[in-house]
Amino acid sequence: MGVRFLKKFVGLRLGVGLMLGATQANALTYTVNTANIGSAGSLNGTVHADATSTKSALTEDAAIGRILLTGTTSSGQSFSYDSFCVDLYDWLNAPATFTGDTLSSLGLSTTQNTQLTNLLANIDSYITTGSNSGVASSSTGSAAERSAAAQLAVWEIVAETTNVYSVDGTTSGKGSFYVSNVSNVDNISATSLADAAQLLSNVKSGYWTNSSGVQVALVRSTGNQTQVVYGANAANVLSAIPEPASWGMMVLGFGVLGTALRRTKRDFSHAIA
Known part of the structure; x- marks a missing residue:
């Protein structure tokens, strides 16, 4: 016995x-203490998305630009992550506890995953300097205009349900996602719309690639806005996800x-x- x-x-x-x-x-959580527009700044606009089989139509005023998440992990390490919103239907609130997730959990197509990864692999230098690597033209807009254009391009790749890649709500073929309320002061500018179109062209045509192998990951919180992080930050998040x-x-x-x-x-x- x-x-x-x-x-x-x-x-x-x-x-x-x-x-x-x-x-x-392997378990690691991220307590986000602050979630603010990053140093590049942002512009304001009215975001529109058509209804889908699971979501209602959306018309929402928003600050549009790259976001800076700061806080502490459950292992006691401080973090400061640049991120973009990939969730149009929730607000981003802090403080809140987030967990890491893979890009595949968004349920995007292989093409969308590739385009989003290629966009984020090149986006920091674009926001900082306006450089369109591999493309003849370069942005002449401000950092805030470029930051807004980058977020619009992210939303277009993630949220567009048609084959039309256009964020300009004034055009006839604007697709299911677009932005309106255009001006040249604090609101979305014509430069931001033109830059967003250029960024989308960069990834669709293959001018922008991920030759350096930049990684992309998500941070999620129930009832909160899902964010996408990239580069070394994404590598940190992915390393903490149970294999x-x-x-x-x-x-x-x-x-x-x-x-x-x-x-x-x-x-x-x-x-x-």
């Missing part, structure tokens, strides 16, 4: 150990634990009888 109990005890320890090993080593092998260990742990508990219950009932 003593030997059998020892085996069951070891089985219970093994099951719990496998589950804890799979979760504790399939870890999930396999967790499932194995549940199996070992369940088997041990069932045997314990059966032998206990025999002992009573």
Whole structure:
């Protein structure tokens, strides 16, 4: 009896150990204390998206530009991540706790994933200097106009449900996603619209690629706006997401634990009888 109990005890320890090993080593959360428009700035505009099978039509005033997320991870490390919104239907609120996720969880097509990754692989130098690498023309707009154009291009790739890539709400073939309220002061400018069109052309035509292998990841929070991060920041997020092998260990742990508990219950009932 003593030997059998020892085996069951070891089985219970093994099951719990496998589950804890799979979760504790990989689980990481991000407490975002501030979520503000980054140093490049932003412009304002009215964002429109047609209704889909799962979402209602959207008309929403928004600040449009790259966002800076700052906070502390569950391991105690401070972070400061540049990000773009990929969720039109929620607000971005802080403080809030976010978890990492892969780009594939958005359910985009392979083409959309490639275009978004290529866009983000080149976007920092574009916002900073206006450089359109591999394209003859370059932006003459301000950093805020370029930041807004970059966010519009991200939204267009993620949210457009037709084959029309245009963010300009004044055009007849504007597609299912577009922005309006154009002006030359604080609102979305004609320069931002032209730049967004150029960025989309860059990734659609293959002028912009991801030759340096820049990674892209998501940070999510229930009821909060999903953000996409890229580069070294994305690499940090992806490294903290449990890999399939870890999930396999967790499932194995549940199996070992369940088997041990069932045997314990059966032998206990025999002992009573």
